[in-house]
Amino acid sequence: MSITAQPSRNGVDTATLFATLDAVKGQNEIAKFQFRAQNNWVSGTHSRSTISGFYGATQEMAHKHETVLDSDHPEVLVGKDNAPTPVEYVLHALASCLTAGIANIAAARGVTLTKVSSTVEGDIDLLGILGLSDGAVRNGYQGVRVTFHIEGDADDETLRGIVEQSRRRSAVYDVLTNPTPVSVDVVTG
């Protein structure tokens, strides 16, 4: 018999999740985060980013592990295919953001999930980035489709509602579907 239960569902510590929500309600400043990446060009279309530090909860923080990520273009696009393309990383970001939300929201709603998998497809016409369309074709994805397979101890409607709520609260879904201000500054020499 323990007095302080530690409810965990879907690998989500729901007690801490709700406590975090309460803490942020009490001090909105905790919610201001800044994430960062540092990238170095390697050769050709190959570059490498490191991800480590970030700001959040009113202080400088760091991930437990620094992560190194490479990008390249495939050979058919005159790269060396050392790594995924930048636009494929965007698809991973979208899938993983929606999936994290699904696990949290399901836990908060008392639903135990047994499976969440997804496929993401993004269609892109390279006439845009190659500058061969006179501006008629955009540079980025013309459309992105995510398909989730989700299983758990809830009915169809409840499971669909969890995915929908995750979409409504997803940072990456927002960044893709709505305009985000991006500045590009240059220091030379």
Next chain:
Amino acid sequence: MSITAQPSRNGVDTATLFATLDAVKGQNEIAKFQFRAQNNWVSGTHSRSTISGFYGATQEMAHKHETVLDSDHPEVLVGKDNAPTPVEYVLHALASCLTAGIANIAAARGVTLTKVSSTVEGDIDLLGILGLSDGAVRNGYQGVRVTFHIEGDADDETLRGIVEQSRRRSAVYDVLTNPTPVSVDVVTG
């Protein structure tokens, strides 16, 4: 003495780059690509994507290597910090897309680069994704700043012009700064 020169600059095979542009001009269908990611939930906010196959140049293709990418939330956001957050992958995607363009454009313009590095910062107020702002705070980044350090055998204006042209032709910059249609479908049970 060779008759067929193979000019390579910045690790970019410029002869093949221009030949590819000519091929696409002759057959626009070559430029239609589809990129994909497949994601599986692991536990809590931790999930894992694999990136391997894609469609392009009128056929199914595959990267030389399959890539596995993990995402998680940091502990301060009630995750286990097994990997970068989804929104940090977006910053890597942006930096690496702009950098690949810089190398290609510099090569096409006859500029030899000696260094390209960048830092990307994205500000996000988690009141949005936590549902604590009554919709006043967006879920995604409120702003993203990229700062390039670039060096090469060209003057300041030329180097800045290369970065600017890369921005104008960047797929990920477009996806972030302009709306992209995203559909989310669900299969249950």
